[in-house]
Amino acid sequence: MNTIPLIDFERLQHADAALRSTEISKLDQACRDVGFFYLVNTSIDASEMAQLMGAAKTFFALPQSDKEAIDIKHSLNHRGYGKIGEEQLDEISQADWKETFDMALDFPIDHVLAQTYPSMYGPNQYPSKASIVEALQDYYVSAFNVSMVVLTSMAKALGLAEDFFIQCFKNHVTVLRMIHYPPRPGESHNNGAGAHTDYGCITLLLQDDIGGLQVKNRQGDWVDATPIKGSLVVNIGDLMQRWTNDQYVSTAHRVIAPLNGVHRYSFPFFVEPDYETRVECVETCHSADEPVKYAPILSGDWIQSRFDATYAYREKEK
Numbered sequence: 001m002n003t004i005p006l007i008d009f010e011r012l013q014h015a016d017a018a019l020r021s022t023e024i025s026k027l028d029q030a031c032r033d034v035g036f037f038y039l040v041n042t043s044i045d046a047s048e049m050a051q052l053m054g055a056a057k058t059f060f061a062l063p064q065s066d067k068e069a070i071d072i073k074h075s076l077n078h079r080g081y082g083k084i085g086e087e088q089l090d091e092i093s094q095a096d097w098k099e100t101f102d103m104a105l106d107f108p109i110d111h112v113l114a115q116t117y118p119s120m121y122g123p124n125q126y127p128s129k130a131s132i133v134e135a136l137q138d139y140y141v142s143a144f145n146v147s148m149v150v151l152t153s154m155a156k157a158l159g160l161a162e163d164f165f166i167q168c169f170k171n172h173v174t175v176l177r178m179i180h181y182p183p184r185p186g187e188s189h190n191n192g193a194g195a196h197t198d199y200g201c202i203t204l205l206l207q208d209d210i211g212g213l214q215v216k217n218r219q220g221d222w223v224d225a226t227p228i229k230g231s232l233v234v235n236i237g238d239l240m241q242r243w244t245n246d247q248y249v250s251t252a253h254r255v256i257a258p259l260n261g262v263h264r265y266s267f268p269f270f271v272e273p274d275y276e277t278r279v280e281c282v283e284t285c286h287s288a289d290e291p292v293k294y295a296p297i298l299s300g301d302w303i304q305s306r307f308d309a310t311y312a313y314r315e316k317e318k
Contacts (some may be wrong), residue, residue, distance in 0.1 A: 004225055004233070006216060009146065010041040012153045022295040027050075027150075028157035035251030036215050038228055039204070044142045046230055049206055052178075055135035055236035056265045059127050060099060060180040066110075070125035072102065076118045077178055078102055078307060082126035085181070088134070096193045097257045098187075101127070101178040104138055105171070114170055117275050119307075120173050120300050140176045141195070143269040150202060150234060150251070158244065161282045165201065168273035171290040173303065174200075175272065181212065183266035184257035192264065196300030197250040198237035199306040200272035200299075205233040210264040216252040225253070239272070239302055242294045245285040 007030060011023035030037040059067070064083075072080040082100040103124045107114045124131045132146040151165040174228050181192040192212060207213060213225040213233065221231075242251040258264045280296035 004223070005034060005037045006043050006228075007037045007039050007234075009039050009043065009051055009149065012149055020132075020174075024153050024157050027153050029153065030090060031157075031236055031248040033249075034215075034217075035249040036225065036253070039146070039232040039234050040228065040230065042146050042230075042232060044139070044232075048142060049230070050141045050296045051135040052206070052267060053208065053265060056101075056180065057130040058129065058269070059101060059132050059178065060265075065285075066128070067099075070127065070236060071130045072100075072125075075122070075125055076121035077104075077114070077120055079122070080164050097284060098179050098181045098192055098255075100180075102175050103140070103177075106171055113275070117300060120275055121171075136176060136178075139267070143176065143206075144174060144271075144304070146232070147204055147269065147271045149204065150204075154202075154240075158247075158282060161283060164282070165273075168277040171274050173272045173300065175270040175273060177268050177270065179265075179268070181255065181258055183260045183262055190262045195252050195254040197252055197273045198235060198268075199239065199303050200237040200270050201240045201243075202237060203235050204271065205235070205270040206267040206269075207233065208265045210258060212256045212258060212264055213266070214254050214256065216254075222254070237270075238306070239279060239299060240277065240298070242302075243279050243282060243285075245290065245293055246283045247285050261288035272303055273299045 005026065007027050008023055011019050014020045014277070025312050027037070032216050067081045068078040068083065072078060072082045074080065082102070084097060084099050094221040106124045106151065107121045109122055111121065148169070152162050155162050155164040189209045195216070207227050209227045211224065211227055215225050217223050235253065236248045236250045238250045240248050274297065277299040278296055279299050279302065281292040282295065
């Protein structure tokens, strides 16, 4: 893999069955061979992407005290602002040079799921500026709708019922994140985000035009995921790799921190099912020649374990 494939979102839903089938087959091959693809011609309007970009620039330019008023450390369910150095994705490298904001579905603190799984469900901590919140909420809905089409297409490609995956998203823990990569402080700190794989099912990434995302190919080389205007970069996560018995691959990737004077913004949308989703090898991904590799696990337990390994403040709370 020296290039990242292009998948046409419109063709995944095309009225022409032959076109639709061809695009789903291309999607299937990308998931097996690369674990990454560009998604073009999505249903998300360019103006909505621009509004989210503007919201991020406004939010991250706020005084540090304003951002830390909604510090993620104040949230049991991991929502809010994360300052530079809070996250370390590469566990043997240095902390990531980025600041973040996380949101998900907003559950009241007394909701049964928030009471049962307080580390994964609960209220969001929102910025005080209404226009930022509106941009976040609008994009969350739009990106979720796109993700459901992608997961439906994956189910079809795997020979499963088309709602196999999407039926697990009634009370999901899908997270929208805003990321700001400030200029790095000299050449010694070049990992904006250290090498890692994502935890969940799939990730839909909206990135600006600065670049810096790199994907590790099968030869061990880092390949640039060069920004394509209006596209999303989609990748397979660890949970989907388990679900498909390693047939769909979760691929390592990283972000090189911007050079002096350059700011990078990106927006990963981490698509993660209901906490109590039982993830076990799908029936079409194992056989006598290819036995099941992973024991069943609850989706939320898996995501929780990965959060705890990545965030220093959660380790300290144990």
